[in-house]
Each structure stands twice: as C-alpha cells, then as structure tokens.
Amino acid sequence: MDESIGLDQRHPAKYWHALDDGRIQCDICPRDCKLHEGQRGLCFVRGRADKQLVLTTYGRSSGFCIDPIEKKPLNHFYPGSSVFSFGTAGCNLACKFCQNWDISKSREMDRLMDAASPEEIARMARLNGSKSVAFTYNDPVVFFEYALDAADACHERGLKTVAVTAGYIHDAPRREFFSKMDAANIDLKAFSENFYVKLTGGHLQPVLDTLAYVH
Template sequence: MPDRREFIRNLLLGSVGTFAVICNCQYASSQTRRKNSNTPLVEIPQRWWKPLPNNRLQCFICPLNCVLSNGQVCGCNTRLNVNGRLMTMAYGNPCIISLDPIEKLPLHHFLPGSQTMSIATAGCNLRCLYCQNWQQSQVRPDQLRNYNLPPAEAVKKAKEHGIRVIAYTYTEPVVFWEYAMDISERAKSEGLKNVVATALFMNREPVREWCKVTDAFAVALKGFDDEFYRKVVGAPLKPVLDAIVTVKSEGVWLELVTLIVPTLNDNMKQIRDMCLWVRRNLGAQVPLHFGRFVPEYKLRNLPRTPVQTLEQCRDIALDVGLQFVYLFNVAPHDANHTYCPKCKTAVIRRLGFKLTSNDLQRGICPKCKTRIPGIWQL
C-alpha cells in the first residue's frame, strides 16, 4: 500500500493530469464560463429536475429546490441552467484527491485501518460559518484548478494502487452526486467499496438511489436546533433528519458526527435531545462521534471546544443508552477506542485516526463473545 505522497505523485504522473479539459461542451457560453475556461459541462439526465416555461427549470436533488433562469447557477455552486437544460460543472474534475485512513471520515465500524481514495469537487449546498474546507466548498468548480479524473480512471487508479475503498468527502458530495454515482456504480461492479461523508441536506428519493451503491455513510448532524441550522449552517434541520432516517431504513451502514462549536451548539439539553432522537429513530448501536471545533472561516473568534465539554456530551450519549460514542480531533483519548458494550473491553484501539490494534474476531468480542455491529471484512 503506497503512502499518501507516493500515491498522489503516481496518480498525477499517470493518465490523470492536472488542470486538463474533460469536455468542451458546446453549451458553455461566456455567461457560464468564468475564471477556468476548461471547466467541463455535463448534461444531467432529467430525473431530479424538471423544465419550466421560458427556458427555466427546477432542481430537486436537495431541499433548496432551486428554480433557475437561463444562465443561473444553483445554490450548490455546481449545477446551472444552460438553455433550459440542467448541466453540472462538477463531473470528472475533482479539486481534491487524497489517500486517507477511513477513520478520518470518521467511520470506526467500517473496515478499520483501511485506506481510502478520497475525492471532492468544489461546491456545497450549505453555508456553514465554520467550514474547515471553505476554500473549496464555497466556490464554483470554474474558480479552482482541478484534476482530470473521469469515473473509469478513478476506479482504475484505486485498483492499481491496491485501494479497496473510495470515499466522497471533504466538501459536500451531494453537489457532485452524478459524478459520485457514476464512480460508485463502476467501483461496486468491480468489487470496491464506496463510503460517503456528507451533511446529507438532500431530498429523500435521491438518497434512496444513492444507498443502492453506497456501503457506508458518515453523516454530519451539525446540531439539534432549527435556529442554529438556519443561522450557522444555512438550511433547515428537518430535511437532514428525514434523510438520515432514510439511510437507516435502507439498511446502509451509518455513523453520525457532531462538531461541537462553543456557544452555538453546546447546549447540553439539546445534546440530550439529539441523543434521545438517535436512540429512538436509529437505534442504540449507531455510532456517534463528537468532534472538537477548530476556529476557521467566519468563526475564528471562537475558542477551540474544551475537552471537558466533549466529555460531557459523550457522558450524556452513554447515559441515554447509545453504545458507541467517540471523540475526534482529540488524541490521545480513551474515547478514540471501541469498547464492547457488554464487558467494556477495548476491542479496537486508536490514536486519533491511526488504528493501533484490532482484537475483534470476525466482529466478535474476544472476551465475552458479544457481536459488535459494523462491517469488519471486505
């Protein structure tokens, strides 16, 4: 297995070149092309959008349900109306390609210790004030330098380097859903796994379709207050909750992550309410990760989350009956590990995102023989 630097170097020296043109679509006018004239435009089949009179259209991939006049770009910064047809600027042109531990998504109950080929394009359909990747997520693809990585090439490169998991992460995969779907279908047909890190602000029917080719979701449930979601995240909360329940109902492996932002979503009553909702709607065995906020983007005035606050959140989650509760962006810490809910043995140990030991025997605790939920083998 190559290290990260070797992987990226080999990837770029091969048939995947930086800043290359994927397609010169005849519909790309000066109105839709901006800084990067090589930005691809790929037509989106009429499935999650509908035409409207006067060359207008409406997109239904996410709850923004954008209505676009000719030349306008969706709130996600990737889809646009070109003469009454919905096109995407986020197809085959990732701005991020990386080799990462699967624990970084975070996924702690899915093939621990695996490396992922992580892919992201520019754009996001949310406006989080504390976004850690705002330089990529809050701009359009035509405002960045991008790689040329068509779906077939992505799968080919992953296999050539012995990588069995492709991750769609860093920005918001909802905005490059068509690209992620095409990679995922090809990867699945060739025996690879697909995992998604997402805020899942998405309509339920496209979520169901996504579930057919996805093996695991790490969903950012950013808080449990609609006012917080609208003011800090830029969207209502309910569609996210509905989408999370949809993933669970489809039987796809699911883990949740909540970044705790001081003064904004660290109300312990709301944390308790959120944990109770998780237990009642998703079950006690869905892993929940509480993350430490690092000052970034428009919230650089706030401090890092105190570790004690994260520990309080974890104690509440365990108290309401959740069985697998983790802390991330804090290491070393005992809450990096996976514990058997019956005998409390640490069956998987981690140092931050690094796996240090895995004592599970085909998903079973070696001490008391309790089965630990998760996907433990390819």
C-alpha cells in the first residue's frame, strides 16, 4: 500500500477513470491530471491511492471567519447578513498573483488544518448567526466532495451556500457542483487566453463556459 498519501487522507473522490496505460485520470477540471499510484494532481489535494482517486483534505479546514456577505463580494444576496467562510488547501490554477498562495499552494496541510465535518461546519455557522456558508479562500472545485457534503448539511439546517471559485471545472461536475449552491462569485481573472496561459497556467474557455452556465 502506498503511504505517500496518508491513510487518514483518503476520502473517495468522484469524476475519474482508468487509462489503458495503468494510470488514472482526474476528470474534475480541464487539467485532466494523469496519475500513477501515490501521485497527486497539480492541485495537490486530489491524488491516487489504492488504485483510485481520493481527496486528501476532506473534513479539514485551513480556517474559519465570519464575514459580511458583501465581502464575498455578493450584491443583493441577503444584504447585511453574515456569512460563515471556510476553505481547505490546494488549487487547480497556478496564478502568479495569488493573494492566498500560502493556503492555495500549501504543502503543509496537517499544520494548517483543523478538523471540521460537514455537519460541524453547518452547526458552527448556525451557532454564530450566519445566514449562509461560503466555500472560499481556496477553490472549492478541488475539495468538491467535501463542499457538496457541507452544502447538504447546510441546507438541512436552513442555511444558504455560496461558492467563490475561478470556475475551472469540467461540464459534468460543474452541473453537480452548482446544483448545491445558492449563490456564486465566478472569478474571471482576465479576458484573454494569453493571460490565462501565462499567468494562471490554465485556459480561458472553461471559465467562460462556467459563467455561461451559471448565468
């Protein structure tokens, strides 16, 4: 058994398939990372263990904060209310101007993270009087399974859900992800393919596709 991904970091992940050459491919985003046993994708938090794709940050958060909803920023979505913000670690872009690089590109996840189940996220948000919960700080696309389970727990407690994301995601997971979100801020970083390639390590079109989908 490969130990480069710890036994306590192996939550089964969705959206992947096996390749003919023995690798598996992550299908969550347009990077299509192809992985041998023990390897992680560019996001660093989705990787291969025991011949399957796993999420290594499920149930662990890099931090919590109570924010005004306008800070997300969202306009006309329960104005004046509080939102319970949290994130994990990792990102599927490589922006050279990232303001949260210490979280999005962290390799010391155990040092950064506090345990928090989806139910605990919802409970803490309700306890602190928040109207909604925001998946933010790093991109929730990379902690897809954790975000969706947390969204379900929030909805069960009457809380709204907010995604703050760069929108770099494939079509099938996009549909499932946004079906659980009540509001979203899609971070369009520029208007040219050249900018995306040179400064984010990604491509523009998938982000435009996400914007068109949520609109």
